[in-house]
Amino acid sequence: MSRSGADLALLLLGGFRTLADRATVELAARGYEDIRPVHDFALQAILTGADNASELGRRMSVTKQSAAKTIAVLESRGYVERRPDPTDRRRMHIEVTDRGHTMLREGAAIFDDLRQQWETQVGAGAVEQLERTLRQLLGDTTTRLDTPGWLVQDLGGES
Amino acid sequence: MSRSGADLALLLLGGFRTLADRATVELAARGYEDIRPVHDFALQAILTGADNASELGRRMSVTKQSAAKTIAVLESRGYVERRPDPTDRRRMHIEVTDRGHTMLREGAAIFDDLRQQWETQVGAGAVEQLERTLRQLLGDTTTRLDTPGWLVQDLGGES
DNA sequence: AATTTTGGACAGCCAGGTTGTCTATTTGAG
């Protein structure tokens, strides 16, 4: 029964939110309470070369001002440090701290874990198939994951 | 090659964004320039019984204040009308206007169209499989699609 | 009749984007 296209969109969003929300909860449980997936991804971008605000902005498809704000948050939380670039005095070089590295590792582990849970639910083949289809559909589209204010939601504490 | 769980999350988000962004563009092209999928979904909720702010809030898992804001937007754009409920003078009854109905139909058509495009890209079977898997994984989780500020993005006008 | 619940509105706050403006520095053209 071919459902509507809107349903399909909702399912995709639901899938992402489920993963992201659970990851947020897990991260919080491990002591990274003030962090959401966006920060995780930003950190990853920084680690892989986007070591200044302008470049980070380009990578994440947001303005450099927004990128600077994100960096400020990461810095205040102790995940990165900023220091003047010795060769270009306009730049502030961004470096991921030890805490940042650790958080990144934990984050990746959590996501991998979630993926595995899904595999036990529907079989590894189904998850792979899902990924393959999506990859094929999206091609090389870069996904910007900006301003998901909703990632910060309560997540329904089991009060 | 089993990629990381984070990739999977990004793919899901990317899939949703692709659909949502394209739908926004299409809607705009058809004269609904000030509308994003959230409004579409809110309208749908209103149509199916959430005919007052408090109820709409419950349906969309947001506060009644937020729901009221959304309604105010929809009203100012002419998609709904508010009129006092004759039987309960606390309530403002919300009604979808003709324009609202039309927009809803167009929106659904657009999403269906996008889905069909995907089917021609990867085959109807793959899309169905993807849906089946996601449905299985998500179960009866209700997806809240609040505050996607990012749905409003430029979408890279082809200047 | 009095209390509790509910619907709605208003104010103020926050996050995370945006544009616009400005300075310092580097780069590149002539």
Place this chain on the structure above:
DNA sequence: CTCAAATAGACAACCTGGCTGTCCAAAATT
């Protein structure tokens, strides 16, 4: 070598779309 253009970053002001808190009027319940 000099001067113009591009780039990095910061600051301010604004917008959207959530949130909480407070408050009032109208049900609903006791």
